[in-house]
């Protein structure tokens with residue numbers, strides 16, 4: 001089934017073939033094709049023969065109403081979607097009806113016949129991996145550009161809407177592998193990211209958005225469609241529409257800075273939407289860079305969700321508005337590949353840690369073992385009550401610090417251990433009377449350096465009595 005889908009996804013929607021001869025020299029050929037309703041993304045791949053005889057064919061495109069761009073002989077493929085397009089082409093709605101591929105013929109020699117082929121693809125995925133290798137990737141999941149309220153200094157020093165390239169440059173200088181640009185409620189930054197990605201080909205630029213309501217803020221990743229953010233009360237019923245839309249289209253939701261107070265200083269900043277069912281929310285921004293030093297974290301809400309049995313991944317975000325503090329904190333995610341899908345799957349899996357200061361030497365991984373079963377952060381270990389579980393924390397770059405184990409939201413002081421070196425393996429063997437356990441790492445000054453995600457323990461299914469009930 002999966003193979004079939006992949007195969008279908010790579011087949012062209014239509015192929016236009018034709019030939020060019022000397023009679024076409026210095027003319028424009030129009031080749032029309034019909035687009036159905038509901039197309040969100042169109043890519044055309046163009047090829048022709050006779051280049052060795054100096055045949056040249058230029059390409060451009062018209063939709064049913066207007067000109068959509070021209071790339072001449074500069075490229076053999078281009079994409080147009082609602083939010084972004086290949087440079088040279090205009091993003092926007094793709095109306096159903098008759099479209100026209102424009103072919104200009106700057107040169108064809110007498111006696112030469114050149115065959116061309118235009119392959120038209122619709123609704124392809126735009127996700128291309130930056131790295132195909134699985135591994136730990138470091139980035140920032142919460143950044144604003146001038147497409148919302150991000151400001152930075154112009155040549156003269158005055159504050160102007162911060163261009164996206166400044167955000168990307170800053171992230172590159174901080175050594176990050178990915179960033180999500182999450183402007184408030186809009187996706188207009190996606191076109192800039194699209195233009196910058198080929199030039200910044202070592203950092204994944206993720207189109208995100210901060211859904212900004214009167215009752216709380218939440219980042220969404222992996223969705224580029226318009227999401228109707230208008231939430232007019234603090235009930236789940238009022239937010240269900242946009243939350244479902246995000247999840248249905250394969251995206252994820254992360255509640256932002258839930259600990260912030262809401263009021264006239266920061267309208268709608270705290271999270272007030274209650275009674276959200278399990279599995280709707282994937283992550284919580286436990287550490288927000290803008291509020292990192294004021295101890296207004298997202299801990300309370302995260303602990304409440306964990307204690308209610310939800311599996312929610314703790315992440316961080318700088319919430320930078322000035323292309324300055326990007327990467328503080330850094331979220332480090334184990335991904336199958338450095339791609340948008342890899343990032344989403346990685347956050348979903350929970351094998352993620354937050355690096356408060358964003359130091360490349362910092363590392364944290366946690367695994368729990370019982371018998372022959374081993375799980376990483378985010379995994380569920382099935383055990384019988386009072387079984388002993390072996391928990392191992394791998395910590396790098398925090399010599400002189402301390403590891404703390406947080407069980408069901410409470411620190412277990414008996415398990416705290418000092419970190420003797422910069423490459424440390426710490427093992428504890430607690431009994432399984434807890435459901436969630438995550439690791440906090442403090443540096444040698446006692447300041448929080450790293451936060452891991454929980455290993456979950458499920459004592460239900462291994463308990464014969466409860467199974468019978």
Ligand SMILES: [Zn+2]
Pocket residue numbers: 210217256257269
């Ligand atoms: Zn916010």
Ligand SMILES: [Zn+2]
Pocket residue numbers: 142144210319
């Ligand atoms: Zn923000």
